[in-house]
Structures are given as structure tokens and as C-alpha cells.
Amino acid sequence: DVKVTQSSRYLVKRTGEKVFLECVQDMDHENMFWYRQDPGLGLRLIYFSYDVKMKEKGDIPEGYSVSREKKERFSLILESASTNQTSMYLCASSLLGTSGSYEQYFGPGTRLTVT
Amino acid sequence: KNEVEQSPQNLTAQEGEFITINCSYSVGISALHWLQQHPGGGIVSLFMLSSGKKKHGRLIATINIQEKHSSLHITASHPRDSAVYICAVTPNTGNQFYFGTGTSLTVIP
Numbered sequence: 001d002v003k004v005t006q007s008s009r010y011l012v013k014r015t016g017e018k019v020f021l022e023c024v025q026d027m028d029h030e031n032m033f034w035y036r037q038d039p040g041l042g043l044r045l046i047y048f049s050y051d052v053k054m055k056e057k058g059d060i061p062e063g064y065s066v067s068r069e070k071k072e073r074f075s076l077i078l079e080s081a082s083t084n085q086t087s088m089y090l091c092a093s094s095l096l097g098t099s100g101s102y103e104q105y106f107g108p109g110t111r112l113t114v115t
Numbered sequence: 116k117n118e119v120e121q122s123p124q125n126l127t128a129q130e131g132e133f134i135t136i137n138c139s140y141s142v143g144i145s146a147l148h149w150l151q152q153h154p155g156g157g158i159v160s161l162f163m164l165s166s167g168k169k170k171h172g173r174l175i176a177t178i179n180i181q182e183k184h185s186s187l188h189i190t191a192s193h194p195r196d197s198a199v200y201i202c203a204v205t206p207n208t209g210n211q212f213y214f215g216t217g218t219s220l221t222v223i224p
Contacts (some may be wrong), residue, residue, distance in 0.1 A: 009156075101145045
């Protein structure tokens with residue numbers, strides 16, 4: 001079974017702090033994704049990566065950066081946390097599809113509160 | 116713009132009822148996915164389909180490519196089916212998903 005783990009289930013940070021959210025997958029997937037999920041807005045893509053050291057902006061990259069130094073690990077960084085970044089953050093991974101589509105496997109989520 | 120639209124947004128049913136959740140999309144796709152999210156956050160994939168119909172237990176998913184429409188049916192609903200059901204599509208190009216905003220289902224005993 002694919003397993004995607006996230007470093008924290010719940011996190012409380014202060015405005016202006018630098019925040020690191022870590023995601024690890026154990027199935028040698030090429031693709032990894034970071035989403036945020038807010039009521040009424042659904043899942044929105046922040047960044048994704050299709051290979052080590054490669055990254056692509058998603059729909060809402062402002063205020064975030066990412067790092068992928070190893071294939072199994074994808075980190076989301078909030079350089080200076082703000083209250084509007086309070087949200088549920090979900091990581092996912094999938095195989096790299098050259099044609100067709102592959103399932104995404106999701107981590108349990110990190111509920112981040114910025115005060 | 117929303118590439119994926121779901122209806123209804125909220126649904127309450129009595130145990131045993133037949134449930135239908137609808138999904139419409141506006142882009143060419145390589146696949147459509149139905150996902151389930153229970154309270155607490157974890158998302159699991161229920162179905163991935165590109166044509167026709169798939170069945171797993173009491174869940175059935177159908178897709179009509181020409182009409183760009185999919186439905187998720189739950190037969191003999193049960194309180195443990197209470198969850199948010201999310202429709203997502205993979206467009207013809209790229210590996211991203213486009214997500215609907217989800218349908219929150221509550222099944223009352």
C-alpha cells in the first residue's frame with residue numbers, strides 16, 4: 001500500500017514565523033503535490049514537483065515555496081506565516097503519467113493555525 | 116473559473132436511500148476521479164474512470180464523455196457513508212487534478 005505521511009496533524013504558529021511542512025511517500029512516485037483546502041473553495045494546488053529539484057507553480061503559490069531534494073520528500077515552506085494561511089494542507093503523490101492518468105494518494109493533512 | 120462543478124453541495128439522506136451526486140466538467144480529460152474525505156481530513160480514491168461505468172460494493176460511478184458528466188451513486192446508504200465526496204479530473208495535458216468543491220453527505224440512521 002502506498003503511504004504518504006505528513007510531519008504534523010495539527011500546528012499552531014505565530015504571524016511572521018517560518019513554517020515547514022514535510023511530506024514523505026514510500027512508493028517511489030515521481031509526482032508530488034501540495035494543496036490547501038478551505039471551506040467552500042475545495043482543494044487548490046499550491047505547488048507540484050515531477051522530479052527531484054523540479055517544481056512548478058500551481059494556482060496559489062504566493063507566500064509559499066517548496067523544496068524537493070530527495071525523491072520521497074517534498075517540503076512546503078511558509079516564509080513568513082500570515083493569518084490568511086490558516087488552512088488544511090494536504091500532500092499527495094502519484095506516478096508520472098506520460099499518457100492517461102494515475103491516482104493521487106493523499107496524506108492525512110496538516111491543520112495549520114496562524115495566530 | 117471552475118473546470119469542475121458538483122451538485123448538490125450538501126445532501127442529507129435517510130439510511131437505506133439511493134443517493135446520486137453529479138459532476139460536470141468543461142475540459143477535455145484523460146480521466147475522472149471520485150474521492151472520499153471523512154471528517155479528520157484523509158482523502159481516499161474511490162474510482163478512476165475514463166469511460167462507461169465502474170462498481171465497487173454499493174458504490175457505482177458512471178461517466179458520459181460526450182456530455183462531460185459523471186455521477187456517483189450509493190445504493191442502500193448507511194451512516195458510515197457520511198463524508199465529503201469530491202470529483203476531480205485530469206486534463207488531457209499535464210498531471211494536475213482539477214477539483215470540484217465537494218458534496219457533503221450526511222446519512223441519518
